[in-house]
Amino acid sequence: MATDTTHADARSGTSPRGRKPKRPFLHRPAVVAMVFLLPFLVLYVVFRVYAVGYAVVLSFQEIQGIGSSEWTGLDNYQRVLTDRTGFTALRNTMLYTIGTLLVLIPVPFVLAAILRSRWVARQSMFRSILFLPVLTSLVVVGVVFSLLLSTNGLLNGFLGLFGVPAQAWLETRHLAIPAMIIMATWRWTGINIIYFTTGLSNIPNELYESAAVDGAGPIRQFWHLSVPLSKPIILFVTVLTIFGGFQLFVEPLVLWGSGGGPGQGGLSAVVHLYRTAFTSFDLGYASAIGVVLAAIIMVFSLIMLKAFGFFAKDR
Amino acid sequence: MTVAQRKPLISSGTSHRPTVKKIAMTSVVAVIAIAFLIPFYWLLVSSLREPQRIFADAGQFFPSSLTLQNFRTVFNETPVVSWFANSVILTVGSTVGSLVVVTMAAYALAQIRFPFRNTIFVSILASQMLPFHLLLIPLFLLMIQLNLIDTHLGVIVPMLAHPFGLFYMRQYMLGLPQAVFDAARVDGASDYRIFFRIVLPMVKPALATLAIIFALEQWNDLLWPLIVMRSEGNYPLSVGMTTLVGLYRPRWDLVIAVAVIAVVPIMLMFVLLRKQFINGLGQFGTGTK
Amino acid sequence: MLAITGFGRRRLRWKAVLIAGLLVAASCGSGDDDSAADGDGGAANGEAQDIELEFWTFVDAHTDFMQARADEFNEQSDEYNIILNASSADFEDMHDRLLVALQSGSGAPDIVDIEIQRFATFLRGDVPLHPLTDIIDNHRSELVEERTAPYRADGVEYGIDYHLGAWVMYYNSEILDAAGVDVDSIVTWDDYIAAGQQVVENTDAWMASIETTDRFSVLGPMLQNGGGTYDENNELILDSPENIEALQLISDMVHEHEIATASAGGQHHSEPYYQALNEGQYASVWMPLWYVTRFKDFMPETEGKILIRPMPEFSPDGFISTMGGGTGTAITTQIEEDKLEAAKAFLEFAKLTYDAQVSLYTDLGFDPFRNDVYDDEALTAPDPWFGNEPVMTNVQAMFDRLAPEFTGPRYPEAVLQLRDVVAYQVVEEGADPAEALRQAAEEIRSLD
Incomplete structure (x- = not known):
């Protein structure tokens, strides 16, 4: 956001726009903006705004079975506050989101940087390999991971080499979230590497060259050039990861069938919403859960945006 | 339009440096890559097992016998194309x-x-x-x-x-x-x-x-x-x-x-x-x- | 600057209004030509009338089964010629798609398989399914009455199942022999526990596996003991004494007698479990009869070794089996009216007649729920995989000691409580069964 204003300010100072008010219709800024935005906005309004509005309206209704509804004001929102299962689900979801943030930002970023350095041979091959998991259908990934993570599975075998005792990853309440983070790491690392690679390639080489001339080693270069200059893309991936974390849904479903996991240790907020909507057919309450969840995600995202914004001011 | 030249990043002055570093780094990345490939390996091997043995032999890392039977069945029984x-x-x-x-x-x-x-x-x-x-x-x-x-x-x-x-x-x-x-x-x-x-x-x-x-x-x-x-x-x-x-x-x-x-x-x-x-x-x- | 901004804003508003108007117009316009999805099912010229029926299921094998029945139906019927458009999707997906279509008032199939865990969802409010009581009545005297209960609301039946799903004990005879246990000496649960202690002492295997993330291990004995989720009066009985007794038994097997353990993978349908059961890590497991297909599909090493017996009894002359799982085939109210009679005639033919019920066993490997087919030679044949015994004949012997399963409005949620919370708490965390069930029941009652 801060970057945004910087650009805008710079523009208003130097842009010749202000001095030429009489432009042809199609070249007026607002018109130009509309022309460029129009396709997106039309699709967005027709398909998103309508659907979101529909869901928000439902959140003020009680629905009992197919074809019946009744206005109940804020009742559904009140119910959210006393929903025990809902709080379990929210806690799991937050833990998962924090876990993925801690892993899926730094690891892919460092890997992206290493994979661009000249210390690694066959970079493109490695990048393609790390990217493969995301191509695989989650239905099958669920099967593969239930075998890999089983008590006598490969992961325990590997950890056993370091003296770590075998864990029942998929059958223990407090290991359900770590198991899903392991799966997420496998699946999403490659994609984030690609995001970061694109970001890193946007940094002019001259900066690295002059840093090298000043005697900065690779690690210094990484911290003082690569990281700060990748800020817009790190911000993007962070928001995306928060969003993805809070939308956790398919993973618990393919690992445990019902989506609850051992002792509800894998139950996510969206699975809870989904069950409310599609198993209990309580569409009104499900919509209220959705709205509250959206608000929470939005708050988290805005905090992130703000945090990154302050960071920019300091520099 | 002027844009920067194409060149590898990070430490442009290291090209003459020892290859030990390169070998070490490449090995680290290779290990990670192999770990990432394991699920695919399992997938590929399983697709070549007899249907009954997919889970029975799931613990076998190197399969003893392979068949294309599953692929034949898929092409015959489903509109996979x-x-x-x-x-x-x-x-x-x-x-x-x-x-x-x-x-x-x-x-x-x-x-x-x-x-x-x-x-x-x-x-x-x-x-x-x-x-x-x-x-x-x-x-x-x-x-x-x-x-x-x-x-x-x-x-x-x-x-x-x-x-x-x-x-x-x-x-x-x-x-x-x-x-x-x-x-x-x-x-x-x-x-x-x-x-x-x-x-x-x-x-x-x-x-x-x-x-x-x-x-x-x-x-x-x-x-x-x-x-x-x-x-x-x-x-x-x-x-x-x-x-x-x-x-x-x-x-x-x-x-x-x-x-x-x-x-x-x-x-x-x-x-x-x-x-x-x-x-x-x-x-x-x-x-x- | 200011001038431009103001000007731009006005423009933008004006444009926005225009766009909004256009959009409304566009969506209304396209809404008019709401042409019906499929035309009338062909003209009835002289002979059988073509009836196109869309059928959804979440079991691929059911599409073949229904298609075969449609072919047979068309051969013998001179009134209708059924053209079945069958499609399958996985469990969650198919039910979601169905619910979306039913709620939207359009796009639902004519005939659909609804799984027992989801059936109650569709019986709330205005039921979007056609009553099937009349076609069931035509065969009621031959049917195992208990199997029609799960799909009934207010005395009206809306679904017809594919199988009885009789609950049985699968014993691995090789392990029992090694432990010196005679399988037919096990009559009561006490006998079972004693045998289990012998197995644990003399072999490397556990006597039993208990699911911690699915419901079958806990629900089976609960139902068998006369408990379950609901009674016949639609009352939630999750915390009934029968359920507590059954769950206590399971808890004792795990914690006190140490003959049972959490199943590999947490579920009897998980891949690590197939592997473990195939390797002989468990001497027995209780599951519904349709689990026979799992042995044949995924556990080649169990061939010839598995013996099927009734569940051990809680009390003399008490129930020795119950029913597990289930899928009700239903007709939705979105079916065109002129197709309804044909669809009902077809469904009756495909699910309830003698030949159809024989096919349930020969085509799908399921246990039929029509009494008179059990004497058919197709069902009396011994099964080499299962100790060369006549499995179906043995199932029939349990019919007069079969506990019914009733479902109620919150059946889906009750099942979820059992599989997500209760089973895990009792088996893995040593929770008190009575307390775990009480909490689960309370959670479900709080939903209404």
């Missing part, structure tokens, strides 16, 4: 469509000053935060109204306005050197001209990235195509595969074979197009036209 074709149609259609829509909108939001542009942007993002399951019923109602049930357009069109694609492209465009635009404006270039002649070439890496992201999302998407598509011949692979996971008689032999069929062509494409792929992605400023 149509599924594949549908996946390709949906993926190409939605990727191209989304790229056009998103890039245009991102330009407006990043480079043109107009009222409410931040409000518009934030509300677009906010709408994405509502879990998709809640949108199924209203969207399905729309599809019925628009007569798009069981059509490829019905799968593609509602998803074209991709908020995160827009976010990404906007972020990328904000990072472009501002001087270029100012110079062009001083020269009297219109926004349309700037967009086609300056912006598009400069955002090529972002386009490549987004193309991959969009393609992946569509390739893997299950829920929406499942709701829209009704006839088996119109299913993409993702949906087709779930038809085989029956509750009382799951056909894991076929599911795993289809999963391999879904991955292998893309793997091959990666290997064959690796140069182009990485160029579009990795190196800054490939496009200087």
Whole structure:
């Protein structure tokens, strides 16, 4: 956001726009903006705004079975506050989101940087390999991971080499979230590497060259050039990861069938919403859960945006 | 337009340094890569096992006997070729469509000053935060109204306005050197001209990235195509595969074979197009036209 | 600057209004030509009338089964010629798609399989399914009455199952022999526990596996003991004494007698479990009869070794089996009216007639729920995989000691409580069964 204003300010100072008010219709800024935005906005309004509005309206209704509804004001929102299962689900979801943030930002970023350095041979091959998991259908990934993570599975075998005792990853309440983070790491690392690679390639080489001339080693270069200059893309991936974390849904479903996991240790907020909507057919309450969840995600995202914004001011 | 030269990053002065470092680093990355490949290895080997032995032998890392039986069954019993074709149609259609829509909108939001542009942007993002399951019923109602049930357009069109694609492209465009635009404006270039002649070439890496992201999302998407598509011949692979996971008689032999069929062509494409792929992605400023 | 901004804003508003108007117009316009999805099912010229029926299922094998029945139906019927458009999707996906279509008032199939865990969802409010009581009445005297209960609301039946799903004990005879246990000496649960202690002492295997993330291990004995989720009066009985007794038994097997353990993978349908059961890590497991297909599909090493017996009894003359799982085939109210009679005639033919019920066994490997087919030679044949015994004949012997399963409005949620919370708490965390069930019941009552 801060970057945004910087650009805008710079523009208003130097842009010749202000001095030429009489432009042809199609070249007026607002018109130009509309022309460029129009396709997106039309699709967005027709398909998103309508659907979101529909869901928000439902959140003020009680629905009992197919074809019946009744206005109940804020009742559904009140119910959210006393929903025990809902709080379990929210806690799991937050833990998962924090876990993925801690892993899926730094690891892919460092890997992206290493994979661009000249210390690694066959970079493109490695990048393609790390990217493969995301191509695989989650239905099958669920099967593969239930075998890999089983008590006598490969992961325990590997950890056993370091003296770590075998864990029942998929059958223990407090290991359900770590198991899903392991799966997420496998699946999403490659994609984030690609995001970061694109970001890193946007940094002019001259900066690295002059840093090298000043005697900065690779690690210094990484911290003082690569990281700060990748800020817009790190911000993007962070928001995306928060969003993805809070939308956790398919993973618990393919690992445990019902989506609850051992002792509800894998139950996510969206699975809870989904069950409310599609198993209990309580569409009104499900919509209220959705709205509250959206608000929470939005708050988290805005905090992130703000945090990154302050960071920019300091520099 | 002037853009930086193509050159590897980080420590330009190290080319003559010992190769020990290179070997060590490459080995570390190789170990990670092998770990990432293990699930694929299992998938591939399982697809070549007899149906009965898929789980019975799951602990066997090196299989004793292999067969192509599962693939024969898949081709004989399921319209896997149509599924594949549908996946390709949906993926190409939605990727191209989304790229056009998103890039245009991102330009407006990043480079043109107009009222409410931040409000518009934030509300677009906010709408994405509502879990998709809640949108199924209203969207399905729309599809019925628009007569798009069981059509490829019905799968593609509602998803074209991709908020995160827009976010990404906007972020990328904000990072472009501002001087270029100012110079062009001083020269009297219109926004349309700037967009086609300056912006598009400069955002090529972002386009490549987004193309991959969009393609992946569509390739893997299950829920929406499942709701829209009704006839088996119109299913993409993702949906087709779930038809085989029956509750009382799951056909894991076929599911795993289809999963391999879904991955292998893309793997091959990666290997064959690796140069182009990485160029579009990795190196800054490939496009200087 | 200001002037431009103001001007731009006005423009934008004006444009926005225009766009909004256009959009409304566009969506209304396209809404008009809401042409019906499929045309009339062909003209009835002289002979059988073509009837196109859309059928959804979440079991791929059911599409073949129904298609075969449609072919047979068409051969013998001179009134209708059924053209079945069958499609399958996985469990969650198919039910979601169905719910979306039913709620939207359009796009639902004519005939659909609804799983027992989801059936109650569709019986709330205005039931979007056609009553099937009349076609069931035609065969009621031959049917195992208990199997029609799960799909009934207010005395009206809306679904017809594919199988009885009789609950049985699968014993691995090789392990029992090694432990010196005679399988037919096990009559009561006490006998079972004693045998289990012998197995644990003399072999490397556990006597039993208990699911911690699915419901079958806990629900089976609960139902068998006369408990379950609901009674016949639609009352939630999750915390009934019968359920507590059954769950206590399971808890004792795990914690006190140490003959049972959490199943590999947490579920009897998980891949690590198939592997473990195939390797002989468990001497027995209780599951519904349709689990026979799992042995044949995924556990080749168990061939010839598995013996099927009734569940051990809680009390003399008490129930020795119950029913597990289930799928009701239903007709939705979105079917065109002129097709309804044909669809009902077809469904009756495909699910309830003698030949159809024989096919349930020969085509799908399921236990039929029509009494008179058990004497058919197709069902009396011995099964080499299962100790070369006549499995179906043995199932029939349990019919007069079969506990019914009733479902109620919150059946889906009750099942989720059992599989997500109760089973795990009792087996893995040593929770008190009575307390775990009380909490689960309370959670479900709080939903209304």
